[in-house]
Amino acid sequence: MIPSLDPNESHPSIPSDSLPLRGWVQGLRGNNHVQFLQLRTNGKILQVVCEKEALGENLFKEIKSLPQETSLVVTGKWQENPKAPGGKELLLESLSIVGNSQDYPITPKEHGPDFLHNHRHLWLRSKRQLAIQRVRSELSFAIREFFRNDGYTLIDTPILTGSIGESAGTLFSTEYFDLGQAYLAQTGQLYLETAAFAHSKVYCFGPTFRAEKSKTKRHLTEFWMLEAETAFLGQDGNLDLQERFVKTVLKSTVERCSEDLTILERNPEPLLAYLNKPFPRVEYGEGIRILKEKGESIEWGEDINAEREQILTSHFGTAIFIQNFPRAIKAFYMKQNPNDPKTVLSADLIAPDGIGEIIGGSEREESYEKIVERLKEEGLPPEDYSWYLDLRKYGSVPHAGFGMGLERVIAWVCGLPHIRECIPFPRMIYRLTP
Ligand code: 4AD
Ligand code: MG
Numbered sequence: 001m002i003p004s005l006d007p008n009e010s011h012p013s014i015p016s017d018s019l020p021l022r023g024w025v026q027g028l029r030g031n032n033h034v035q036f037l038q039l040r041t042n043g044k045i046l047q048v049v050c051e052k053e054a055l056g057e058n059l060f061k062e063i064k065s066l067p068q069e070t071s072l073v074v075t076g077k078w079q080e081n082p083k084a085p086g087g088k089e090l091l092l093e094s095l096s097i098v099g100n101s102q103d104y105p106i107t108p109k110e111h112g113p114d115f116l117h118n119h120r121h122l123w124l125r126s127k128r129q130l131a132i133q134r135v136r137s138e139l140s141f142a143i144r145e146f147f148r149n150d151g152y153t154l155i156d157t158p159i160l161t162g163s164i165g166e167s168a169g170t171l172f173s174t175e176y177f178d179l180g181q182a183y184l185a186q187t188g189q190l191y192l193e194t195a196a197f198a199h200s201k202v203y204c205f206g207p208t209f210r211a212e213k214s215k216t217k218r219h220l221t222e223f224w225m226l227e228a229e230t231a232f233l234g235q236d237g238n239l240d241l242q243e244r245f246v247k248t249v250l251k252s253t254v255e256r257c258s259e260d261l262t263i264l265e266r267n268p269e270p271l272l273a274y275l276n277k278p279f280p281r282v283e284y285g286e287g288i289r290i291l292k293e294k295g296e297s298i299e300w301g302e303d304i305n306a307e308r309e310q311i312l313t314s315h316f317g318t319a320i321f322i323q324n325f326p327r328a329i330k331a332f333y334m335k336q337n338p339n340d341p342k343t344v345l346s347a348d349l350i351a352p353d354g355i356g357e358i359i360g361g362s363e364r365e366e367s368y369e370k371i372v373e374r375l376k377e378e379g380l381p382p383e384d385y386s387w388y389l390d391l392r393k394y395g396s397v398p399h400a401g402f403g404m405g406l407e408r409v410i411a412w413v414c415g416l417p418h419i420r421e422c423i424p425f426p427r428m429i430y431r432l433t434p
Helices: 057-064 113-118 127-149 189-199 235-256 258-263 269-275 284-293 306-316 368-377 382-392 406-414
Strands: 021-030 034-041 044-051 071-080 088-099 173-175 181-184 201-209 222-231 281-283 320-323 346-351 356-363 399-405
Touching (some): 034 071, 034 088, 127 222, 127 258, 127 406, 189 201, 189 222, 189 382, 222 235, 235 320, 284 320, 306 320, 346 406
Parallel strands (some): 044 088, 281 320
Antiparallel strands (some): 034 044, 173 181, 201 222, 320 346, 346 356
């Protein structure tokens, strides 16, 4: 008997193993008497046992030659098998083909990264890729959960913007009707600051864009950023919040995704060990001193690159905050440090093992005059920021915030060397398709 294909039957409240199963042939192996069909259903791979004796010669022959990625509806009886994925397998009783597949390009043999990225639309079906996207989904959920539990309001900030959010160097721009240039948002921060003066505690979570010319393992041109902004919060409170946030969401993701981490052969223990230690707060100047001591030729005032970030995280043996960077190398909105006016009350959170900067944040400059001065230094026209400057006119308060790059954190959780697999369709300097 062929089970019906009533689409209403697969309701989310029905457990994922309820019969019939609908899915795709991920793989097939076996012999002349029994075939083990790996069926991908609801993103999980289940084993379907097909026995010649029970099914008959013809159906068994048909199953044995089913091409990879044929879509199927199957039914049968569940039986326990500790060796099968999930500890059980389906003993097949009947099967019907929904859609044929021929010459599926991604086979069990090894393929190079370029080939796989060219076939990203199909590569998403592979076991490791299923696991990575599930980690992404769980992490995104944990992020929203954290801020909701903490009383933050979600504010969706615009993607098309009229003013530069971060720096002029890495902008995507487009003609915008009669209004001149529009830019793709590099950050939601400036808008989020305005919303923080409405709701006190706000966050945004969405895609951001940087025309980064760098071909590194840590840069995408489109990446997702979580940003939070809090009124009446200073630098220390901002770092307390970041540390609590990162530890909470990473621990719950590791716990909820333990099966996925096993598929990725990622032992979560070293990560959890980092998360169980306090993250040291290292002054920028102290970081430079340590780097010099270790033989690096770096001077106060220079930015700390990825290799040197790693030297510092190895030195401290965990994730570290580097705080109070030189004012000249940081964005215009960061608050001047009252104890050391050459620096700003900023901090980057650096993850160990070569992951690098996962968070950038700061206390925000409250003074109208100082922001205007910094905008001019950066060559940004203050009149484009009149709406942002209004915050400093109508009830200005100390406030602070931060932004965390989602893909870098996924790479850290999954133990991946490159962030390009951490987003379904990566956008890089040399890749725009699929
Ligand atoms: O340090 P960034 O540039 O900070 C901001 O955009 C602030 N406006 C955030 C805020 O305070 N609300 O970026 C924040 C984080 C980085 O630490 C990094 O994790 C990630 O975003 N990031 C990137 N991730 C992937 N590809 C890129 N090209 C990235 N650029 C930044
Ligand atoms: Mg940064």
